[in-house]
Every structure is written in C-alpha cells, then in structure tokens.
Amino acid sequence: MKIIKIIFLFFIIPAMVLGALACQTLQSLTGPKATLEIAPAEIFLSPALIRKPVTFKGSGFQPKEMITVEMVLPSGLKMKGVKEGEDVGIAVGTSDENGNFTAAMQPTATLNWFFQVGWLPVVKPNFKEARPIPPGVYKINATGLDSDRVATSTLKIIPPPKKK
Amino acid sequence: MRKKCLIFLSIVLTICLGVITFSASSFAKEKSVSYLSLADYTGPIAGLNVPADMGLEDYIKEINAKGGVDGVKIKFIGIDTRYDVARAVSAYKRYRRTKRLLVANSISTGIGKAVARLIEKDRRLQIVPGDGEFQAHLQRTFIWGPAYQDAFAASLDWIMADWKAKGKSGVPVVGFVNWDNPYGREHLRGGKEYAEKLGIKLLPPEFFPPGTLKHDVYLTRLAKAGANYIHAGGVDPTPTNVIRDAYALGLTKKIQMTCGYWGPTALGIGVHAKALEGAVITSFYQRGEDSKKNKIVTDLWKKYRGSMNKFNEVYGMGMSWGMTYVAGLKSALKAVGYDKLKPDDMYNAYQNITGLDKHGIQGVCAYSPTSRRGSLEVKTYRVKNGKIIPITGWRNAPDAVSLHKF
Numbered sequence: 001m002k003i004i005k006i007i008f009l010f011f012i013i014p015a016m017v018l019g020a021l022a023c024q025t026l027q028s029l030t031g032p033k034a035t036l037e038i039a040p041a042e043i044f045l046s047p048a049l050i051r052k053p054v055t056f057k058g059s060g061f062q063p064k065e066m067i068t069v070e071m072v073l074p075s076g077l078k079m080k081g082v083k084e085g086e087d088v089g090i091a092v093g094t095s096d097e098n099g100n101f102t103a104a105m106q107p108t109a110t111l112n113w114f115f116q117v118g119w120l121p122v123v124k125p126n127f128k129e130a131r132p133i134p135p136g137v138y139k140i141n142a143t144g145l146d147s148d149r150v151a152t153s154t155l156k157i158i159p160p161p162k163k164k
Numbered sequence: 165m166r167k168k169c170l171i172f173l174s175i176v177l178t179i180c181l182g183v184i185t186f187s188a189s190s191f192a193k194e195k196s197v198s199y200l201s202l203a204d205y206t207g208p209i210a211g212l213n214v215p216a217d218m219g220l221e222d223y224i225k226e227i228n229a230k231g232g233v234d235g236v237k238i239k240f241i242g243i244d245t246r247y248d249v250a251r252a253v254s255a256y257k258r259y260r261r262t263k264r265l266l267v268a269n270s271i272s273t274g275i276g277k278a279v280a281r282l283i284e285k286d287r288r289l290q291i292v293p294g295d296g297e298f299q300a301h302l303q304r305t306f307i308w309g310p311a312y313q314d315a316f317a318a319s320l321d322w323i324m325a326d327w328k329a330k331g332k333s334g335v336p337v338v339g340f341v342n343w344d345n346p347y348g349r350e351h352l353r354g355g356k357e358y359a360e361k362l363g364i365k366l367l368p369p370e371f372f373p374p375g376t377l378k379h380d381v382y383l384t385r386l387a388k389a390g391a392n393y394i395h396a397g398g399v400d401p402t403p404t405n406v407i408r409d410a411y412a413l414g415l416t417k418k419i420q421m422t423c424g425y426w427g428p429t430a431l432g433i434g435v436h437a438k439a440l441e442g443a444v445i446t447s448f449y450q451r452g453e454d455s456k457k458n459k460i461v462t463d464l465w466k467k468y469r470g471s472m473n474k475f476n477e478v479y480g481m482g483m484s485w486g487m488t489y490v491a492g493l494k495s496a497l498k499a500v501g502y503d504k505l506k507p508d509d510m511y512n513a514y515q516n517i518t519g520l521d522k523h524g525i526q527g528v529c530a531y532s533p534t535s536r537r538g539s540l541e542v543k544t545y546r547v548k549n550g551k552i553i554p555i556t557g558w559r560n561a562p563d564a565v566s567l568h569k570f
Binding site for chain 2: 081089106112121122125143146
C-alpha cells in the first residue's frame with residue numbers, strides 16, 4: 001500500500017501536472033472558446049469564387065493576433081506543393097481588440113488550393129493543368145499564432161451543377 | 165508481492181532511463197541548425213526561384229560534406245508556397261518552433277510583410293527580396309541586395325550618362341511600366357524623388373496586372389508621351405515579354421529599354437534573344453557571361469547539376485544566401501557556442517558580417533546595425549548578340565530609400 005502511495009505521489013501526480021501544462025487544449029480552455037464560421041459553408045468550384053471568395057469569421061482569439069486558416073487534407077489527397085500530412089494555409093487575418101477576425105481567401109489561394117492550377121511564367125494561372133480538389137467535407141482550422149487557440153469548422157465542396 | 169512490484173518498477177525505470185540516455189547521446193552527436201525557405205517551386209515565379217534555391221541547397225550540401233560549420237550541419241527546409249501568402253504563414257507556423265531555426269527566406273515582398281510580425285515575435289530574422297521599407301524601418305527583416313528604389317535610381321544614373329554620351333541636350337523623358345502590386349510601386353518610393361533630383365522627366369507610371377499577356381496599350385501610351393527610355397519591371401520573363409512587345413511595335417528602334425534586377429535572365433534570353441537585343445539591365449548580382457565566368461559558381465553547378473545548358477545566373481544568388489548564412493553562423497557560434505545558440509544570436513551575427521566577400525557574385529555584404537541591405541553595389545549589363553554583357557563595373561547604387569517618407 002505504501003508503494004502505491006509513493007508511486008502516486010512521486011510519479012503519477014507530477015506526470016499529470018506536467019501533462020496538463022503541456023496540453024494546449026487545456027490551455028485554450030482557460031480562455032474564451034474560439035469559434036469559426038465559414039461563408040458559404042457549402043460551395044462548388046467555379047471561377048465565381050475568385051470574385052466572391054470563401055470568407056472566414058472567428059471569435060474568441062487573443063486581441064490583435066495573427067490568425068492562420070488551414071484546410072486539413074484528408075489522407076490520400078495529393079496537393080501540388082504540399083507534402084502528405086501537412087495542412088494547407090488558405091487564408092490569413094488579424095483579430096481585432098475583441099479577439100474577432102474576418103479573412104477572405106485571396107485569388108492565389110483559391111487558384112492554388114481549390115483549383116490546383118498550373119502557372120504560366122507571366123504570373124497567369126494555367127487552367128489546362130488544373131486538378132480541382134474532389135467534392136467532400138473538409139475540416140478547416142483557424143489558429144491564433146500568439147495564443148495557439150484553435151477553432152474548427154467544416155467546408156463542404158459539392159460537385160458543380162450539371163450543365164443543361 | 166511487494167518485492168515483485170519493486171523489481172517491475174526498477175525494470176521500467178531502467179528502460180526509461182536507457183531510452184532517454186540513448187536519445188540524448190544521439191542528439192548530442194548530430195549538431196545542426198536549420199534554414200527555412202518559404203519558396204515558390206511550382207507557382208508563378210518558380211522559373212527563377214527553383215534555380216536560386218538549387219544554388220543555396222548545393223552550397224549547403226558542399227558545406228555539410230566538409231563537416232559543416234565548426235561541426236554544425238545545416239538543414240535546408242524548402243517549402244513550396246506557390247507564391248501564396250496564406251500558405252507561407254501556415255508553413256511558418258508549422259516550422260517556427262523548430263529548434264535552432266535561424267533564418268527564414270520569404271520569396272515575395274507580400275510573404276515577407278506577412279511573416280515579419282511573427283519573425284519579430286520569435287526574435288528571429290528573415291531575408292526578403294528588395295522592399296525599401298525594411299531599410300527605412302529597421303527591424304529583423306533583411307533584403308537580398310540594394311532596395312528596388314536604389315537599383316531604379318542607379319538605372320536613372322545610367323540613363324543620364326547615356327543621354328549625355330549620345331550628345332543629346334536637355335533631359336531625357338523616362339517611362340516606367342511595372343506590375344500593379346506593392347512590388348511594382350516600390351521602385352517609385354524614393355525612385356521618383358531621385359528622378360526629380362536628377363531633373364529627369366518621369367512620365368506617369370503605367371501599371372498592369374500580373375498575368376497580362378500583351379503590354380501594347382501601356383507601351384504605346386508611354387511612347388506617345390515622348391519617352392526616350394522605358395524601364396520595364398516585373399520578374400523575368402515578364403520584363404522579357406514587355407520588351408518583346410515593344411520590339412514588335414517597333415519602339416525599340418527609338419526608345420532604349422531598361423530593366424531592374426529581375427530583368428531578363430537566361431530564361432528570357434533563351435526565348436526572345438532578338439527582341440531583347442540592346443536592352444539594359446541593372447543588377448546587384450552577376451548576370452549572363454559574368455556569371456558563366458565565375459568559377460566558384462560554375463564549379464558547384466557542374467558538380468551537382470551537370471551540363472551548363474540549363475544554367476541560370478540566379479543560381480549564384482542562391483549561393484550568396486548560403487555564404488551569408490554560413491558567415492552568420494560562424495559569427496554566432498563564436499559568440500555564444502552551439503549549446504546556447506538561439507535565433508536571436510543569428511540576428512545579432514547578421515549585423516556583424518559587414519564586408520563579407522561574396523566571391524564576385526554580388527557586392528560585399530552591407531548588413532550592419534544600421535543597414536538591412538544585402539549589398540550596395542550594382543552593375544549594368546546590355547544584351548548583345550544574344551548574350552548579357554557587362555557595360556559598367558560595380559558601383560554603389562544611390563540611397564533612394566532615404567529620399568522617401570515612409
């Protein structure tokens with residue numbers, strides 16, 4: 001019984017304390033819960049996304065911190081320029097004094113990560129080489145780069161409507 | 165029961181200690197530092213970034229093959245951002261906590277500006293192309309050579325000298341055509357003031373969206389306004405294509421085309437040599453024939469890349485980034501040693517390598533506590549018989565940054 005007490009006091013409790021300190025999830029729980037909204041939450045790939053891009057709106061971040069919005073790539077999905085297992089950044093923003101942010105996908109991001117276009121050396125997208133990402137539900141994370149707070153949502157990409 | 169429990173615990177502790185000791189000793193054996201390239205390998209400026217990073221990577225391979233810098237090996241981390249700011253910021257987030265990540269290289273001005281905030285926070289340093297603002301407001305962002313406006317001012321100096329050498333009276337009329345983005349406009353933040361100082365008549369600038377295939381409208385407008393010289397911006401092959409259009413319009417017969425340091429390289433010459441004939445390029449790094457004569461550059465290319473057929477002069481510029489990194493690392497190791505080495509030490513070291521010799525690839529290093537310029541010197545070249553030939557020696561570019569209020 002004494003041994004169990006010793007193990008508990010000298011190993012398990014310190015391990016729990018260390019684990020709790022290292023745990024970013026717990027850290028983020030100490031602040032307000034970060035949220036993320038995506039508008040529209042459901043899209044199909046079309047050139048209209050360049051003029052009217054997907055936008056992200058979040059709250060619960062640290063005031064005035066940079067936020068990176070990343071798309072989590074499902075295993076097996078190959079994306080030009082991205083190594084397997086990496087998330088791809090699709091937008092970037094800065095939170096206001098209340099910890100809220102909005103960010104829109106820039107044309108380069110829409111072209112690179114949704115359409116996966118090729119590029120002509122004159123800085124013009126080459127749609128002949130495009131490999132649009134497949135329809136599906138994609139997990140999107142917004143991370144505060146000072147606080148490490150993470151908010152999560154999903155973006156649904158549906159097949160384009162059939163031409164009549 | 166108690167005895168068995170104690171034996172079991174002893175075994176577990178022994179295994180744990182063994183694993184920790186083994187890991188620690190294997191880490192101790194390999195001393196390394198990292199370099200992060202937020203690059204463009206498959207995007208719009210891949211044509212120049214790929215050979216530049218080849219030069220850097222080969223230079224690092226060579227250093228590592230010789231045992232590293234005082235026994236410290238350099239890890240090259242190359243990320244394909246495809247010229248996208250969001251991807252670059254996300255990639256920086258992924259690698260920012262890498263132990264002894266000492267330098268990040270941001271391939272575009274936009275990426276550099278976005279990452280700069282994080283660089284400051286992380287007490288690291290980054291290098292970026294040529295935005296003069298980083299010289300105007302000294303922080304942890306260093307530029308590769310002189311600022312864009314400095315090089316443009318040097319082009320204006322050459323234009324004045326050329327005008328006088330041709331025995332012309334009055335002052336030349338200069339047109340400026342560039343990408344419609346912060347990079348394109350940066351040249352004029354100080355460059356415009358320098359033109360006024362020289363008495364040059366600078367026409368209202370023409371800006372076109374990146375991706376423009378034909379530039380006739382802009383060129384024709386400048387020609388009609390009486391331009392004697394037109395300075396074409398963009399990153400090669402864009403300036404090559406602007407000059408191609410000027411040639412097709414017959415403008416190059418009476419208007420001298422000039423370019424800044426992203427003007428025609430082997431990339432453009434290989435396709436439009438005839439149209440480029442006579443074009444003038446002001447550069448902070450060796451171009452064309454100069455670069456092909458630089459043995460340090462060509463030996464490394466041949467060793468790692470083979471035939472010179474696909475050689476591009478920006479390979480040398482990549483080597484120059486490597487030389488700076490190695491010199492900085494040597495200085496930082498000397499100051500604090502490997503165990504205490506932090507990114508901030510590299511930042512301090514970069515300010516103390518003033519005068520570092522770049523083996524002719526570019527002028528000596530000008531980084532200092534008061535300078536973020538990679539070098540001060542530029543050289544002017546002309547396309548002649550399909551080759552890029554030097555027409556001046558190295559000379560200091562004017563400080564145009566200081567003429568502008570940022």
